[in-house]
Amino acid sequence: MTPDLDLTADVVALTRVLVDLPSESGAEGPLADAVESSLAALAHLSVERFGNTVVARTALGRPERVIVAGHLDTVPAADNLPSRLEGERIHGLGACDMKGGVAVALRLAAELTAPARDITYIFYECEEVEGDRNGLRRLALHRPDLLSADFALLMEPSDAGVEAGCQGYLEADIVVRGARAHTARAWMGVNAVHRSAAILQCLADHEPERVVIDGLEYREGLGAVAVRAGVAGNVVPDECVITVNARFAPHRSPKEAEEYVRGLLPPSAYDEFLVTDAAPGALPGLARPAIASLVAFLGATPRPKLGWTDVARFTELGVPALNFGPGDPALAHTAGEFVPAEQLRACERKLGEWLRSSPSGV
Amino acid sequence: MTPDLDLTADVVALTRVLVDLPSESGAEGPLADAVESSLAALAHLSVERFGNTVVARTALGRPERVIVAGHLDTVPAADNLPSRLEGERIHGLGACDMKGGVAVALRLAAELTAPARDITYIFYECEEVEGDRNGLRRLALHRPDLLSADFALLMEPSDAGVEAGCQGYLEADIVVRGARAHTARAWMGVNAVHRSAAILQCLADHEPERVVIDGLEYREGLGAVAVRAGVAGNVVPDECVITVNARFAPHRSPKEAEEYVRGLLPPSAYDEFLVTDAAPGALPGLARPAIASLVAFLGATPRPKLGWTDVARFTELGVPALNFGPGDPALAHTAGEFVPAEQLRACERKLGEWLRSSPSGV
Numbered sequence: 001m002t003p004d005l006d007l008t009a010d011v012v013a014l015t016r017v018l019v020d021l022p023s024e025s026g027a028e029g030p031l032a033d034a035v036e037s038s039l040a041a042l043a044h045l046s047v048e049r050f051g052n053t054v055v056a057r058t059a060l061g062r063p064e065r066v067i068v069a070g071h072l073d074t075v076p077a078a079d080n081l082p083s084r085l086e087g088e089r090i091h092g093l094g095a096c097d098m099k100g101g102v103a104v105a106l107r108l109a110a111e112l113t114a115p116a117r118d119i120t121y122i123f124y125e126c127e128e129v130e131g132d133r134n135g136l137r138r139l140a141l142h143r144p145d146l147l148s149a150d151f152a153l154l155m156e157p158s159d160a161g162v163e164a165g166c167q168g169y170l171e172a173d174i175v176v177r178g179a180r181a182h183t184a185r186a187w188m189g190v191n192a193v194h195r196s197a198a199i200l201q202c203l204a205d206h207e208p209e210r211v212v213i214d215g216l217e218y219r220e221g222l223g224a225v226a227v228r229a230g231v232a233g234n235v236v237p238d239e240c241v242i243t244v245n246a247r248f249a250p251h252r253s254p255k256e257a258e259e260y261v262r263g264l265l266p267p268s269a270y271d272e273f274l275v276t277d278a279a280p281g282a283l284p285g286l287a288r289p290a291i292a293s294l295v296a297f298l299g300a301t302p303r304p305k306l307g308w309t310d311v312a313r314f315t316e317l318g319v320p321a322l323n324f325g326p327g328d329p330a331l332a333h334t335a336g337e338f339v340p341a342e343q344l345r346a347c348e349r350k351l352g353e354w355l356r357s358s359p360s361g362v
Numbered sequence: 363m364t365p366d367l368d369l370t371a372d373v374v375a376l377t378r379v380l381v382d383l384p385s386e387s388g389a390e391g392p393l394a395d396a397v398e399s400s401l402a403a404l405a406h407l408s409v410e411r412f413g414n415t416v417v418a419r420t421a422l423g424r425p426e427r428v429i430v431a432g433h434l435d436t437v438p439a440a441d442n443l444p445s446r447l448e449g450e451r452i453h454g455l456g457a458c459d460m461k462g463g464v465a466v467a468l469r470l471a472a473e474l475t476a477p478a479r480d481i482t483y484i485f486y487e488c489e490e491v492e493g494d495r496n497g498l499r500r501l502a503l504h505r506p507d508l509l510s511a512d513f514a515l516l517m518e519p520s521d522a523g524v525e526a527g528c529q530g531y532l533e534a535d536i537v538v539r540g541a542r543a544h545t546a547r548a549w550m551g552v553n554a555v556h557r558s559a560a561i562l563q564c565l566a567d568h569e570p571e572r573v574v575i576d577g578l579e580y581r582e583g584l585g586a587v588a589v590r591a592g593v594a595g596n597v598v599p600d601e602c603v604i605t606v607n608a609r610f611a612p613h614r615s616p617k618e619a620e621e622y623v624r625g626l627l628p629p630s631a632y633d634e635f636l637v638t639d640a641a642p643g644a645l646p647g648l649a650r651p652a653i654a655s656l657v658a659f660l661g662a663t664p665r666p667k668l669g670w671t672d673v674a675r676f677t678e679l680g681v682p683a684l685n686f687g688p689g690d691p692a693l694a695h696t697a698g699e700f701v702p703a704e705q706l707r708a709c710e711r712k713l714g715e716w717l718r719s720s721p722s723g724v
Contacts, residue, residue, distance in 0.1 A: 167546065171595055183607045184529065184669035185692065186570075186583040193586035193604075194566035200559035208548075221548040224555035225595055230588025233533055233607060233639075237587060242555070245545045245595060277595075307546035330547060 005038040007110035011103050011344045012090060018099040019083035019092040025073040025129040028052040032072060035106065035123050044113045045121075048146075052125035053135035055146050056109055058118050064290075064359045065118040067152035067319065068109075068351075069136065069310065070102040071127030078335035091338040096327035100339035101155025104326065104347045108355065115355045120149060127310065131279065136310050140317060151290035152314040153351070156305075157327030160343035160350075162295055163305035164322055166312050167218055168281030170246040170257045171225075174199055174265070175272035181236040189236035193229045196240040198269040200224060203244065206264055211249035214286040216304035218249035222261060243276075247306065250281030279308055282315035290320045297354050298324075307332075324351070367400040369472035373465050373706045374452060380461040381445035381454040387435040387491045390414040394434060397468065397485050406475045407483075410508075414487035415497035417508050418471055424480040426652075426721045429514035429681065430471075430713075431498065431672065432464040433489030440697035453700040458689035462701035463517025466688065466709045470717065477717045482511060489672065493641065498672050502679060513652035514676040515713070518667075519689030522705035522712075524657055525667035526684055528674050529580055530643030532608040532619045533587075536561055536627070537634035543598040551598035555591045558602040560631040562586060565606065568626055573611035576648040578666035580611035584623060605638075609668065612643030641670055644677035652682045659716045660686075667691075686713070 005017060023031040032052035040047045045056040052072065074094035083092035090100070102123060109121045124135030131137060140147055156163075176196045181189025208220040222244065229240035248257040254275075262273055285291050286302060295302055305311065305323050314321035326343035367379060385393040394414035402409045407418040414434065436456035445454035452462070464485060471483045486497030493499060502509055518525070538558045543551025570582040584606065591602035610619040616637075624635055647653050648664060657664055667673065667685050676683035688705035 169545075169596075182669065182692075182695065183531075183583055183585065183587060184609050186585050186609075187581070188692075191566070191585050193589050194562060196589075197559050197562035197566050200556060201563060204553070204556035204559050219549070221545055223545065223548050223553050223598060224591075225545060225597060225599060226592025227555050227558075227589050227602065228592065229586070230590065230605065233587055233605070234531075235587060236585060240589065243592065243595070247546050247548075307544065330544075330550070333544060 005034050005106065007038055007106055011107050011348050012341045014107060015090050015095065015100050015103040015339065015344060016083040016085070018103055019090070019095050022077065022081065023072050023074055024076050025126050028072045028125045032123070032125065035072065039109060042110060045109065050139060050143065051135060053139060054123045056121045058115065060114065060118050062116065062118040065120060065149045066355065067120045067122060067147065067149045068105050068155065069122040069124065069152060070098050070105050070155040071124050071135070072102065073126055073128050075128050075333050080335050080337070088341045089338040090341065095339045096157050096337040097332035098156055098325060098327065100327050100344050101157065101325035104344060104351065105155055107348050108352055112352065112355055116358045117355055119355060120146065136313055140313065147317055147319065149319050151294070152319045152321040154309055154311055154321060154323050155325035156309050156323045157329045157332055158323045158325050159328055160326050160346045162298060162300040162302045162322055162324050164214070164216060164284035164286055164291070164302040165250050165282045166305040166307065166309045167220070167247045167249055168252065168254060168257060168279055168312065169308050170248065170254055170261065170275060171277040172244050172258070172261070173274045173276055174242040174244060174270050175274065176240045176242070176269070177271040178236065178238045180231060180238040183234045183236060186236050192237050192240040195269065196227070196242060198266055199242055202265055211251060213249065213251055214284045216284050216302060218304045219306060220249055221247040248281065250283045254278035254280055280312055280316065281308065282312040282321065285320055288320045291322055294322060294354060297357065298350055367396050367468065369400055369468055373469050373710050374703045376469060377452050377457065377462050377465040377701065377706060378445040378447070380465055381452070381457050384439065384443065384455070385434050385436055386438050387488050390434045390487045394485070394487065397434070401471060404472060407471065412501060412505065413497060415501060416485045418483045420477065420480050422476065422480050424478065427480040427482060427511045428717065429482045429484060429509070429511040430467050430517065431484040431486065431514060432460050432467050432517040433486050433497070434464065435488055435490050437490050437695050442697050442699070450703045451700040452703065457701045458519050458699040459694035460518055460687060460689065462689050462706050463519065463687035466706060466713065467517055469710050470714055474714065474717055478720045479717055481717060482508065498675055502675065509679055509681065511681050513656070514681045514683040516671055516673055516683060516685045517687035518671050518685045519691045519694055520685045520687050521690050522688050522708045524660060524662040524664040524684055524686050526576070526578060526646035526648055526653070526664040527612050527644045528667040528669065528671045529582070529609045529611055530614065530616060530619060530641055530674070531670050532610065532616055532623065532637065533639040534606050534620070534623070535636045535638055536604040536606060536632050537636065538602045538604070538631070539633045540598065540600045542593060542600040545596045545598060548598050554599050554602040557631065558589070558604060560628055561604055564627055573613060575611065575613055576646045578646050578664060580666045581668060582611055583609040610643065612645045616640035616642055642674055642678065643670070644674040644683065647682055650682045653684055656684060656716060659719065660712055
């Protein structure tokens, strides 16, 4: 049975209802059902469903179209369900990342029957897992027409402020080889784990750069996220694989980031460098009219987005995009995540005002 | 059906029959059956069976008793069965480690009906796996009377020469801790893999010692055999475990070896040092009369045994012991292992002569 979502309820109450509808990546069905049916009941929206991604649009013939997007999925639970209210904080899985933002978008979808801009609301699946499953990516592949807009807002947690652009990422396996031998005659082999010390020390010593773009400081990152080696307890290991994760400022392409990382490593210290995943970042584009307009309207001081978000996808599609949503991004994916009620209300109020305001009036 | 072993056959033919009777550790049953029934047919031996370990003894009231021991099991096959003869080399699983040695011992058991020394032949199970399953260890626990002797010879591959004593070993997990963080904000965490670089560099830089005892050089070893860390692709890892394997000369106890290894590592570089397995080595004891006697008789120049063998077990039990068997020890556990026919014949001849000779005559 599809539970009812009361979109006229207070945004705090709605957030708690969403948190209490579990939707780990791949299991968003019940939540997508609830979102779809509650939006389908609204006469001013036309609703379409793709897998567990729900798209709802106004078609008022306005001069501008804005996308308001949020993902429905969460990382796995960490003993943080059901939701609970502590003073002004809503705790629980996904409260911060990003059911608070979804609640704000759902409230606006119900409330704004005649906004000054046409709006495409997108509630999508599988943002927290490998890129192939991402609902927004699938929409871009199969229904790019639905992603056509003048501007996109991602309701990702940004402390109810504007986080502009986003950093790119690169994941690679660095393979260090050696030669097996019995440990009783270790000198007859080459220990791949010992050889790896040089790579690890290089990563440990590296001071990531701080890159300033449009006045925003993007703090890069580079480090090992995994290392594995081992044949048997009495065998000198002949291979060690170090998995590195790099976060790079949006002035670099993934290819440039790869060259940058390779350039840090002594070539004699490893045998292969295999890129396993990568995504470009997004430049903040604060000078672009659509972005400048919203930033000015909100009176916000933009901050850089350090993690990767689907802002990069919109940027690639040629749609200027910003992160603007409730919740501290540093709490995302933590067991203790919460979202402040005040930020939910502030986001709903400010975004509602902007969407009601005439584009030419800014 | 128990296959027949023809103990009057040539030692080369017998070695091939043994190789062609697979006996990976834990599956020595058919081979133990064959060994037991062929020895039970000999009137001068009394035979007992314990699991897949077979003990056969003379009881001639001689002034000295000698143990001649070999393990029946092999490591898993590596596409090296059945046996094949190439010129003077017998190839196949276990040919070197140590069915060649077992064939020599079986030939002597059949041939020496009235040796000058009483002999206890031990053919035992599970030498190639964890120590708890070792047939000789089980015999020492449950029937120590059968291990009482003046001297023990292990037919382990020693290139038909004498390898004296053996090195001990120590296996330990070195745990390096950190603090998790999202890789987009890596500076909020502590990367345990990066911290591990200091330990790995220390292992890479270490020059193992060469320890001379009774004129024999024991070349020690210390190195990482495994390393593992990794939480998720976007998480700074909070733990890295480095497994080290140390081979130490027999002048150190396992406790001293542990202190030695710990003393090499900067204390601030790791959080825990957990010993997971250890065994003492065995001093060569070349001055002990029983050992000096055999070495003199063979006219051999003793070499040090670098791997661990059950010589250490006999030494702990107070029984002087030596390794003396056909096959190059460096070929043990390799897919291409073989044993030279000439070494099989030499071992059979020399050992037979010594066992026939009067103890007082040396």
